[in-house]
């Protein structure tokens with residue numbers, strides 16, 4: 001039995017297979033409509049979510065399965081002091097697979113060590129978010145047709161942005177990928193991420209200048225400043241609008257650059273960009289549901 005806590009638990013061959021299944025689901029959805037008949041997914045969300053939780057639920061329904069769960073910690077026994085380990089042992093008696101989001105880094109890992117059914121990390125604090133990365137990878141695959149030879153800019157809150165950390169892990173395995181980290185100095189990419197890149201000989205640069213970096217980018221991954229991870233509101237207010245992508249700032253961008261954002265968007269991308277053919281963030285939402293379908297099939301070992 002396998003869980004998915006960190007994107008690196010999937011080999012590049014396994015990722016390729018998931019992408020192929022995802023493309024087949026898009027082409028032939030009816031083939032998959034009963035693959036999970038009689039199976040249940042539990043969504044245990046100790047933190048707010050729109051896309052991740054609903055896309056897991058939609059994914060399971062589209063596979064013919066059912067869904068149970070909770071969408072806030074207050075409505076679960078966590079409010080009474082129950083441990084994540086005990087919650088996982090309990091839910092394993094009701095469901096065939098669990099998707100868990102938690103504000104504490106490592107909570108889904110603890111759940112997976114105590115669960116009799118697969119656990120999927122749906123976001124743990126400022127750490128990782130592997131299924132958003134699956135959505136991002138399918139989007140890049142469909143837009144660019146490759147993962148090699150890409151210059152990828154990450155902009156915004158690179159310190160607390162878990163989607164950034166997971167996508168870097170996934171992309172660093174491909175040939176000639178270069179990263180450009182664009183952030184205010186307070187929200188720089190964590191040292192542990194940079195140390196891994198340096199050790200593995202992967203090229204990256206750090207800057208505060210979004211417009212100056214634009215011309216080089218094949219992909220621009222915008223992110224929200226993660227208010228809930230700040231220690232004080234003052235710092236958040238000072239940093240929240242550090243980067244706002246407007247049509248003017250795209251003046252030097254490549255014609256075929258893809259603009260990604262895991263959403264929710266607060267202010268980081270002007271709505272004037274939504275109709276630009278380079279805007280891919282709502283495509284990511286659709287792709288996220290499809291990749292979660294492919295992942296559920298894999299972890300439940302459904303043929």
Ligand code: NCD
Nearest residue numbers: 051052123163224262263264
């Ligand atoms: C992201 C998350 O929860 O980390 N959202 C998502 O799952 N699509 C990004 C964010 O909250 O900013």
